[in-house]
Amino acid sequence: MSLDSHLVVERPGFRLDVELRAAAGEVVALLGPNGAGKTTALRGLAGLTPLSGGRVELDGAEVHRLPAERRRIGVVFQDYLLFPHLSALDNVAFGPRCQGLRRAAARRVAAELLDRVGLADHAHARPAHLSGGQAQRVALARALAVRPRLLLLDEPLAALDAHTRLEIRAELRRHLAAFDGATVLVTHDPLDAMVLAHRLVVIENGAVVQTGTPSEIARHPRTDYVARLVGLNLYRGEAEGNHVTVGEARFSSAERLTGPVFVAFPPSAVALYRTRPDGSPRNLWRATIDGIERHGDNVRVHLHGPIPLAADVTPSAAADLDLTPGQEIWAAVKATETHAYPA
Amino acid sequence: MLTRLFPAVAAVLVAVSCLTACGSSPGTAAPASGSGGPASLTVFAAASLTETFTELGRRFESAHSGTEVTFSFGSSATLAQQITQGAPADVFAAASPATMKTVTDAGLASAPAVFARNTLQIAVPEDNPAKIESLGDLAGPQVKVALCAEQVPCGAAAVKALDAAGVEVTPVTLEQDAKATLTKVRLGEVDAALVYRTDVIASGGKVRGIDFPEANQAVNDYPIAALTEAPAADLARQFVDLVLSREGRDVLTTAGFQVP
């Protein structure tokens, strides 16, 4: 059960034009900033937003002319949209009932699915009495109950608190692994995408900017958005042998390349010095501090100089260096942690 | 704002008072005594008097320049109720002695005078689909008849007339007043109704009236009285006089009333 689609949705001031494919058993994450068109793409697949052009094929059969109720595409909505007047069991049994099963048979199917997501005890609870995590699992069971050819998840973990999120993420990964159809997942959280998906499709302003496996994308971002998502400094430059020129800055890198390239390195690869360090590392610039903020356990320092930079230092190092905005400082990047790849 | 508004309002007021007061009074009695300033007279009258009293009010205003006559027409019982609850009326003209009695019993009027009588007619749609000729025809099994409810004067009169004739009628509806009853005839919803001849005349030819001899057994008296607590007692008495005068009787007979 595979998906092959080309989704075009035109609205005043916005155009979505993306190609999206997912093989049977594959989980594809649609990643992008707010307003990129992720949810529009998902709605286009489900038949909730009409396409201006393109097509949606499931196993080679066109479905984009069918109304939503005849596509057999399961959707887990962002805030789940469990029917408030029905019990968890009847929410899950809703789809099978619509497919023509009798009430008792539909409830048997639903009970089995609820059991699978570990909610057999809550079958008769109304959605208002379920926790966020439980509601998420009911929503998944409900979407799976129609034996969908394609499963769509819209920000499936966004409504959960941090703790529940961790737990549900792992569980969701298990359920998705057990699902034999194609899955498309929309998220703006890179961690969700990395953990849950086999392949990422990054969209910005309605167009695909990068696709690849999570590790490919994490190592080789191609846009500022992706770089920021995965926490890397990213530049576009010209390579010649082991050197890359980015504006006025010159990098030494591990790879030998020629022509236009991306250069990427993590903020932790940047070291800061009050005075010019001895035995000077190769990638060294003078830079001015723009701002300082907490970032996890570290301190992130935003700098500008020949290139804009983000650097992570430990709190004690920050105290030793006595960093203040506007201060001039030396920044060095380890060549071994600098990756260059063709643009 | 107010200063700019004032002249405009004043102009309108002058124009309106001209419309009512400056109109020439065509050859009637001279202005009565004490009609120097603007005065107003409030008359509560039975709904069946709407046309005649409006006309009489117009004549009264012509004769008493500067006087404005305001009417409240309605069911006699409702009006009587309003008067006993303190409504500021000067004159009460009722469609039945019984309703007048509630006002006199309350000490709010004395010595009412009967100024008109109304008799019933059979009202039928213009094309008279049920071919009604006499009171007896109303008893036909297929004939749809509307009567006034017994609680209102025209209903009480209808019962009296039917009893006198010994005719048994099963009406389809007992309406709340004569006008409503007549509406049912005019729209052809019923084949016949018993209403006052004045109502038939006022309906202007859309309905045909058929006289019947038993109507004489159920004559309805209309009493009128100036109220004892009338704010405009003088004018009230003068209006009652106008109604009882030859001029008043002419207006009433033209509309189909009998006068005593």
Next chain:
Amino acid sequence: MPWPLLVPALAGLAFLVLPLAGLLARAPWQSLPQRLAEPRVLEALRLSLVTATIATAVCLLLGVPLAWLLARTTLPGRRVLRALVTVPLVLPPVVGGVALLLVLGRRGLAGQWLYDAFGVSLPFTTAGVVLAEAFVAMPFLVIAVEGALRAADQRYEEAAATLGASRWTVFHRVTLPMVAPGVLAGAVLCWARALGEFGATITFAGNFPGRTQTMPLAVYLALETDPDAAIVLSLVLLAVSVIVLAGLRDRWTGTA
């Protein structure tokens, strides 16, 4: 509680309740039992309850789909349509009754055909009372339900569609249960309005004890001769409607 709210609130309450107090003060309590036992009173009360309830059912049957049409479709001229729906609210009920006669009367546009073809004549029948009441009361239901439909989150309907529900299934298994409180509120307003209906009823259906004389008609005619009786009838009508509505409210809040 802020006094700019409290003072007008209490004034409003007094405004609504004082007339009722007036009725209670004037009620002829001594003769109340035998007045209530009069068969005419019970007959009118029974007729009122039956017709108001059937009229409400008719309004639900026709009004809920109409509200759906107004709330969920993009018909051209929908604004005009919505304005037309509220016509019975603005129209004096007596005029509404005349309008009904002109259409459904024995010589009315549609009534004539009904009469010729089936021998059916609606004026002066209990069915006519139901029609008159439904005509006047329907806007209350339609407006309440339309408001509820507009306020309802349509994404639930989308969720139902992705689960394979047809439009009709979506409507009766998702939309309707979700707007049920709005429908009930509308039905209550509708029922109350039908129960108190006078003008359209007496004009279209006439007044005949046991067949078309509902409580408000009985009250009006009693006022002509016996105001005390009118007060008694009004109190009966009030008491019954308060009991019914309070009972219903308890039931909803009990299950909600």
